[in-house]
Amino acid sequence: MAGSILITLALAFSIFSMVMYFFTYRGAKNTLNIARMSYHAMAMLVIIASAFLMYLIITHQYQYEYVYSYSNDDLPFGFLLSTFWAGQQGSFMLWLFVTALIGVFLQSYTGKRDDLEPRVMMFFTLSTTFLLAMVSPLMKNPFAYIWAEPMFLETAKINSIYLNSAFMQNFMFNDPNSGQTFVKMSKDLYATLQGAGISVNQFIIHGKGLNPLLQNFWMQIHPPILFAGFAMTTVPFSFAMAALLKNDYKDWVRQSFPWILAGSGILGLGIMLGGYWAYGVLGWGGYWAWDPVENASLVPWLISVAGIHTMIVQRKTQAKGGMGKFVKTNLLLSILAYVMVLYSTFLTRSGVLGDASVHSFVDPGAIVYLFLIIFVGTFLLLGVGMIIYRWRYLESQIVDEESLLARELALFTATVTLGASALIVAVGTSAPIFKQSVETRFYNEMHVPLAIIIGLLNGFSFLLKWRHSSGEDILKKSKFSLIATGVFALLIILFGKVYDVMMILLSVSAAFAFFVNAEIAYKIFTGNKKMLGAYIAHIGFSLFILGVVGSSAYSKQVEVDLTKGKPVQILGHTLEFTSYNPIENNTKYEFNVSVKDGDGKGEARVIKPIMFISAFNNSLMREPDILEGFTKDFYISPLSYEDGSNIENKPQGNAVTLMPNEKTSVEGAQLTYTDFIKPDMSVMMGGGNFQMGAKLTVTKNGKTETIEALMKKSEQGVTFVPVELKDADLRIELTKIDPTSKKAELIVGKLSMPVVTTQPAEVLAVNASTKPFISLVWIGVAVVVIGFFVSTLRRLKESWA
Amino acid sequence: MKNKYIFGGVIAVVFLGMMIFLFTKSNIQYESDFDKVMSSDRTIKATGSWVKEKSYEVNKSDRTFAFYMKDAAGHEMKVIYAGTIPNNFESAQSIVVTGQYKNGNFHAKDILTKCPSKYQDKQSAAANS
Numbered sequence: 001m002a003g004s005i006l007i008t009l010a011l012a013f014s015i016f017s018m019v020m021y022f023f024t025y026r027g028a029k030n031t032l033n034i035a036r037m038s039y040h041a042m043a044m045l046v047i048i049a050s051a052f053l054m055y056l057i058i059t060h061q062y063q064y065e066y067v068y069s070y071s072n073d074d075l076p077f078g079f080l081l082s083t084f085w086a087g088q089q090g091s092f093m094l095w096l097f098v099t100a101l102i103g104v105f106l107q108s109y110t111g112k113r114d115d116l117e118p119r120v121m122m123f124f125t126l127s128t129t130f131l132l133a134m135v136s137p138l139m140k141n142p143f144a145y146i147w148a149e150p151m152f153l154e155t156a157k158i159n160s161i162y163l164n165s166a167f168m169q170n171f172m173f174n175d176p177n178s179g180q181t182f183v184k185m186s187k188d189l190y191a192t193l194q195g196a197g198i199s200v201n202q203f204i205i206h207g208k209g210l211n212p213l214l215q216n217f218w219m220q221i222h223p224p225i226l227f228a229g230f231a232m233t234t235v236p237f238s239f240a241m242a243a244l245l246k247n248d249y250k251d252w253v254r255q256s257f258p259w260i261l262a263g264s265g266i267l268g269l270g271i272m273l274g275g276y277w278a279y280g281v282l283g284w285g286g287y288w289a290w291d292p293v294e295n296a297s298l299v300p301w302l303i304s305v306a307g308i309h310t311m312i313v314q315r316k317t318q319a320k321g322g323m324g325k326f327v328k329t330n331l332l333l334s335i336l337a338y339v340m341v342l343y344s345t346f347l348t349r350s351g352v353l354g355d356a357s358v359h360s361f362v363d364p365g366a367i368v369y370l371f372l373i374i375f376v377g378t379f380l381l382l383g384v385g386m387i388i389y390r391w392r393y394l395e396s397q398i399v400d401e402e403s404l405l406a407r408e409l410a411l412f413t414a415t416v417t418l419g420a421s422a423l424i425v426a427v428g429t430s431a432p433i434f435k436q437s438v439e440t441r442f443y444n445e446m447h448v449p450l451a452i453i454i455g456l457l458n459g460f461s462f463l464l465k466w467r468h469s470s471g472e473d474i475l476k477k478s479k480f481s482l483i484a485t486g487v488f489a490l491l492i493i494l495f496g497k498v499y500d501v502m503m504i505l506l507s508v509s510a511a512f513a514f515f516v517n518a519e520i521a522y523k524i525f526t527g528n529k530k531m532l533g534a535y536i537a538h539i540g541f542s543l544f545i546l547g548v549v550g551s552s553a554y555s556k557q558v559e560v561d562l563t564k565g566k567p568v569q570i571l572g573h574t575l576e577f578t579s580y581n582p583i584e585n586n587t588k589y590e591f592n593v594s595v596k597d598g599d600g601k602g603e604a605r606v607i608k609p610i611m612f613i614s615a616f617n618n619s620l621m622r623e624p625d626i627l628e629g630f631t632k633d634f635y636i637s638p639l640s641y642e643d644g645s646n647i648e649n650k651p652q653g654n655a656v657t658l659m660p661n662e663k664t665s666v667e668g669a670q671l672t673y674t675d676f677i678k679p680d681m682s683v684m685m686g687g688g689n690f691q692m693g694a695k696l697t698v699t700k701n702g703k704t705e706t707i708e709a710l711m712k713k714s715e716q717g718v719t720f721v722p723v724e725l726k727d728a729d730l731r732i733e734l735t736k737i738d739p740t741s742k743k744a745e746l747i748v749g750k751l752s753m754p755v756v757t758t759q760p761a762e763v764l765a766v767n768a769s770t771k772p773f774i775s776l777v778w779i780g781v782a783v784v785v786i787g788f789f790v791s792t793l794r795r796l797k798e799s800w801a
Numbered sequence: 802m803k804n805k806y807i808f809g810g811v812i813a814v815v816f817l818g819m820m821i822f823l824f825t826k827s828n829i830q831y832e833s834d835f836d837k838v839m840s841s842d843r844t845i846k847a848t849g850s851w852v853k854e855k856s857y858e859v860n861k862s863d864r865t866f867a868f869y870m871k872d873a874a875g876h877e878m879k880v881i882y883a884g885t886i887p888n889n890f891e892s893a894q895s896i897v898v899t900g901q902y903k904n905g906n907f908h909a910k911d912i913l914t915k916c917p918s919k920y921q922d923k924q925s926a927a928a929n930s
Contacts, residue, residue, distance in 0.1 A: 409808060416809045420816045427820065435831045437846060442827040446820060453812075559864060619891055639885045640859075657856035664858075743856060765885070 003052050003064075003143030004136075010045035011132040013038045018125035024118040025245070032118065039107055039125065046100040046132075050084075053093060053142055057083045062207055063200035065146040066090060068157075072209040079215050085223040086214055088349060088364065089135065089142035094224060096131040099231040103128060106235055106259075113255060113799075119242035123382075127234045127338075130375050139368050146200065147190035152182040157206040167192050212614045212621050218277035222270060226297060229267025230341045233300055235259040236307070237338035237383070240331045244386040247393060249323040253314045253330065257795040260311070260334070261533075264304045265788030271297050272781040283624040283637040285557065285769055287777065290443045292353045295429040296344030299422050300337045306418035307333030309411045316466055317408065326412060328387065328394050333415070335383035340426070342379055346372045353432050405469045410461035417453050424450075448502050451545055455509025458538050459516035481515035488515075496554075503553050510545035513538060530794040537787025544780025550773030551633075557769030559639065562593065564762040573634060574599060577764045578606075580641070588612035591638060591764050595627055609638040609766065632772045639765040653731065653749020658694070659742065666748045669700035669728060676742040677708060689714045693734055694744040700728040709734040709746060724751055829899060835876035839902050846899045847907065851890075852877055859886060870896060870907070878902070882909040890914055 020035035053066075057080050062068045070090070071083040085091045103124055110117040135141055152173065155163060162168060163183075171189045173182050183189070185204075193203055213219075239256035243249050274294065275287035288294060307330055314324035347353055350369050387394075424446045428438045463469070463477045488511040492498045498507065521535035558570050562577035569575075574596040583590050589611055594604040610623040627634040654666050658673040665671070679692035693710035707723045711734055722733040729751045736745040832838050833848045849870045851857075855877075857868035866886050871877045880898055893914035900909035 413808050413812065416812050420812065424816070424820055427824070431824075431828075432831070437829050437831065438824060439827040439829060442823050445823055446816070449819075450816070620886070654860055655858060657858055659855055662855065 001143075003049055003056075004141060006045050006049040006052065007132060007136055007141065007143070010042045010049065011129065011136055013042035013045065014125055014129045014132050017042060018122060018129060021118045021122040021125060025122060035118070035121065036107060036111070039103060039121065042125075042128065042132075043100040043104050046097055049143075050093060050097045053090070054081075054084060056143075060207065061201060062157075062204040063146055064142075065144045065148065065151065066142045068146050068153075068204060068207045070208070070210055072207040073205075075210055075215075078217075078220060079210055082214050082219050082223075083210055085227075086210055087142075089140045089144075091223065091227070092131065092134050092140050093142050095227045095230060096128070096135060098224070098228045099128055099131060099234060102228075102231050102235065106238075110255075114251075115246075116242065116255065119245050120238045123238040123241045124234060127238075127379075130378070134368075134371065134375075139371060140364065145190075146204070147185050147187050150184060150186040153185050153204065154208075155181050155183060157204055157208070158183055159203055159205045162198065162203055165196075167196060209616045212612075212616055213282065216277070216281050218273055218281060222273040222277055225266060225273060226270030229263060229270045229297075230300070232259065232263030232266055233304060233338040233341050235263065236304070236334040237379070240334035241383065241386060244331060244390050247390060249327045249331075249394075249397075250318060253311050253318075253324070254795075254799050256334065257311060257315070258792045258799055260304055260308055260337075261788050261792040261795055264301060264308065265785045265792065267297070267301045267304070268781060268788065269785045271301060272778070272785075276778065279774075280626065281623060283622055285624075285635060285637060285767070286552070286555075287774075290425075290428070290440045292429050292432070293348050295425045296348050299344065299426050299429070300340045302418050302422035302425070303333055303337040303340055306415045306422065307337065309415045309418070313408045313411050323397055325408065326415075327397070328391075329412075329415065331387055332384075333419075335379075335387070339376065339380045339383060340422075342376045343426075346376050347429065347433075353429075405464060405471065405474070407461055407464040407466050407469075410457055410464055414454065414457045414461065417450055417457065421447065421450050448506060451548075452502075452505050452509045455506065455513045455542065455545060458513035458542060459509070462516050462520055462535075462538075478516065480519050481512055484515040485512040498549075498554070500553065503549055507546060507549050510542040510549070514542035514546075517542070530790065530797070533787050533789075533791030533794055535787070536790055537784050540780045540783025540785075540787055542780075543776045543783060547773050547776025547778075547780055551771040551777060554772050555769055557767060559765065559767050562764045562766060564764075569599065570768055571634070571770050572598060573768075575636075575766075575768065576604075577762070580764075583610070587615075589641075591641065593625075593636060593764070593766070595634065595636075607634075607636055609636050611638050611641060628775070630775050632770050633774045635769045635771055637767040637769075639767055641765070642761075642763045653747045655735075656746045656748050658744050658746065667730060667750060669698050669730060669748075671732075671746075671748065672697045672699075673744060674706070676744075677710065679739060692737060692739060694737060694746070696732070698725060698728060698730065698732070700725075700730065703727060707732065709744070711737055726751065831897075833872055834874070835870075835872040835878050836874075838907065839876075839878060842901065842903075844899065844901050846897055847872075848895060848897050849873075850895050851893060857886070867906075870898065878907050879905070880907045880909050882912050884912070887912055887914050 017035050017038035020031045020038060023031040024035055056064055056067050057071055058077070060067065060071070060073050066087060066089050067083070070086040071080055075083070083090070085094045103121075106124060107117065107121060110120045133139065137144070155172075168183070171184050171186075171192075173184055174180075175182060190200065193200060236256045236259055239252050239259070243252035271294070274297070278284045278289065278294075279287040310326040310329045310333070313326050314330055316324070318324040349364060350372050351364060425443065428442055431437050459478075459481060463474045465473070485508055489504065489508050492507055493504065498504055517535045517538045521532055521539065524531055524535075556571055560568055560570055560575070562568055562575055564577050564579075567574050567576040576594045578592045578594055580589050580591045582588070590608045591611065592606050592608055594606050596602055596604045605627060607625040607627055609625045612621055613619070614621045622638045624635060624637040626636070656664055656666055656671065658664060658671070660673050660676055663670065663672045673694050674697055675695035677691070677693045677695055679690040689712075691710050691712045693708055696707050696709060698705050698707060705725060705728070707725070709723055709732055710721045712719050712721060720734045722731055724731050731747075731749050731751045733747045734744060735747055737743070829844050829846050831846045831848060832841075835847065835849065838845055838847045847870070849872045852869035852871050855869040857866065859866050864884065866882045866884060868880055868882075869877050870880050880900075882898065882900075895915045897913040897915070898907060898909035899911035899913075900907055902908075
């Protein structure tokens with residue numbers, strides 16, 4: 001109850017603050033302080049509500065549906081933190097929490113700059129209002145009680161002393177499919193428990209637990225940083241709207257600049273951490289799969305970064321007076337970045353992508369669906385509507401023509417290219433709405449030429465002067481970079497064996513950008529270090545592209561069976577599966593694989609991929625392990641493990657499982673399980689000798705035969721009688737048969753292939769791959785992020801001017 | 802003429818053209834009616850559920866994984882996936898397979914298992930009866 005009250009109060013304060021800011025903007029005299037106080041009250045309430053949710057999770061208050069659904073009492077403290085954002089309700093709460101905090105700083109920032117505060121905060125509080133409505137008791141409320149909606153709980157989660165109570169009988173249900181018993185938690189059961197004097201927290205003593213994929217370090221830091229990045233896009237949006245409202249476009253760029261830079265840095269970092277999680281934990285073998293949820297976070301980032309480039313031009317061209325160039329572009333991109341964050345939220349939370357993503361988001365219900373549409377629609381209409389409304393004025397302010405060889409034009413082209421990238425990703429990701437979808441090669445093939453253009457611009461634009469440059473000057477300045485790039489190109493072709501033309505172009509353009517930026521960065525390093533930001537970011541970006549080329553285009557992978565104790569040479573490494581051992585209280589198994597370079601001489605390093613059956617979802621989970629290095633990563637993802645104990649004297653062939661009347665084709669033959677051969681039940685119960693099996697028809701080369709695959713029980717034990725078909729060259733042997741379900745398991749092999757009766761072996765099947773220069777992907781992004789923050793500092797200073 | 806319109810325009814036209822071309826080339830449709838899946842020779846994303854009553858097979862030698870899927874109307878087909886059994890398979894509520902229907906089997910090159918317990922729980926339907 002307390003949580004819902006906090007949220008509802010905060011919602012009221014948020015609306016009140018917005019209205020008061022509006023009145024202040026309209027000229028009311030004494031409303032500004034009320035608006036500020038309301039904002040701070042709202043922020044305070046949101047912080048308390050978040051702390052309260054955290055408290056509920058840590059103290060295992062399972063009477064709350066959210067705590068029950070996403071945590072359990074055996075989780076360590078660190079993973080209980082992840083529970084906060086493991087579900088939809090909590091992640092909206094996290095987004096709201098970060099937004100409210102950013103607003104506190106934004107209020108103080110805008111409060112010190114002329115009449116900025118009411119205009120900006122009006123739009124910012126509109127955003128907090130929507131987010132608060134989202135977590136309010138009407139929608140995705142994390143403080144909903146477990147009995148609010150009927151819910152079926154496993155009996156294992158319930159305190160067993162109550163299970164046999166007489167009053168429970170009406171609330172127990174059997175699932176005929178699984179045979180499991182569930183307790184139906186509802187208002188009725190709540191009332192009954194109340195009547196019996198039992199608190200819900202005494203009654204439900206365990207939670208469902210946290211998805212094992214989220215139980216790692218990366219999922220503790222990726223979501224908060226990503227949502228901080230999302231929340232930050234609200235700020236440039238508010239600045240753009242504030243400028244449109246006042247119809248004054250000179251100052252907003254300067255004021256918005258540090259925010260959009262910091263926001264892009266944070267969002268970029270968040271995206272990269274998600275990629276690292278996919279690489280190191282999910283076992284995708286890569287960091288990016290163009291999954292809708294990944295794309296959804298990438299599009300706002302691309303738009304923000306596109307905006308930054310033309311915002312620089314607007315700032316620079318203001319020097320001559322007037323509002324500068326590309327005002328409409330900048331306003332539109334600032335608005336679109338936030339609208340795309342909301343649109344992404346709609347895509348990933350509304351269930352429209354249900355079939356398209358590994359993140360299986362379930363339909364949240366009609367009300368939430370409609371609300372999400374209203375949320376996106378409101379901000380889109382407000383933003384685009386305002387630009388259209390001011391269009392004529394903005395058109396009339398356009399300034400003079402620029403030269404072809406000017407940095408302005410290069411930067412504008414960069415914006416268009418980044419915008420094209422955003423459009424491509426957005427179109428591909430939206431396709432499932434129309435029951436369409438695209439293969440990942442759509443994204444990959446589109447981005448190769450885009451990345452080449454970006455690489456060339458990345459280097460070239462820094463050689464250009466503002467307004468106009470001479471060709472001679474450019475040639476002189478690019479001497480070092482051109483020579484260095486030429487050497488680089490020779491090196492990768494001769495020694496890197498890179499022969500694909502597109503990949504050469506891509507690497508060369510990235511290298512060119514790297515050398516240009518590095519040369520300039522080196523020159524100004526001794527001067528004003530604050531000016532370094534842009535160069536650092538662009539150096540990082542070119543490193544990133546080189547890492548992408550190496551790790552994607554030149555990655556090699558093989559699937560290999562590792563028999564215990566037998567070294568196998570693959571991909572320039574010698575692998576040997578040595579042993580496995582249980583870890584974390586026997587819940588998981590670590591498979592030790594010793595890896596040596598080359599042909600097996602030299603020092604062995606052990607990598608330990610993990611497999612386990614998760615109690616959370618009853619499935620086999622696999623975790624890769626990586627041998628990390630600067631020039632390449634060696635990546636091992638486990639596939640399966642056979643302990644060898646139950647396949648003694650196993651004949652060669654295919655394992656086939658059939659139910660009565662089921663057909664399959666194997667080794668070129670049609671196999672039909674026509675009848676179950678019943679055992680004599682009374683003899684079987686009495687422990688006597690009996691036989692049972694499967695009657696099968698086998699069709700091969702147009703000939704059909706009927707055979708009996710039998711299991712015989714005698715004093716000597718259980719034996720399986722193999723059936724040999726000479727004409728069909730088949731050997732069929734029963735390995736297991738279940739008298740109740742009649743399921744038969746068979747081994748079908750070629751007769752001409754000898755039965756191997758070697759000692760059973762322990763075999764670990766793995767997917768091994770090498771990822772050349774994947775380290776540059778992480779280093780590159782980290783350097784980009786540093787660049788953004790250095791630039792933020794510089795632009796923060798300028799924002800006062 | 803304004804340079805920015807020439808530059809921006811050329812890039813926009815070239816990439817829009819490329820995008821439309823590649824979109825149609827790499828486009829895959831979703832299909833939840835297996836009758837249509839089985840009568841088409843295009844690459845399709847078929848959505849349905851795993852037939853739990855029928856067993857699945859893992860073939861070690863050619864590394865395939867075969868199982869049966871059915872659609873909402875109960876039409877069944879055998880799916881052969883080039884790979885191992887995916888994480889979460891047993892608890893998957895619905896499955897999306899990408900591939901082609903050929904010679905009586907659906908040959909999948911990609912499989913997506915959707916697990917009910919991952920984000921939200923929907924076991925009420927099963928337990929209600």
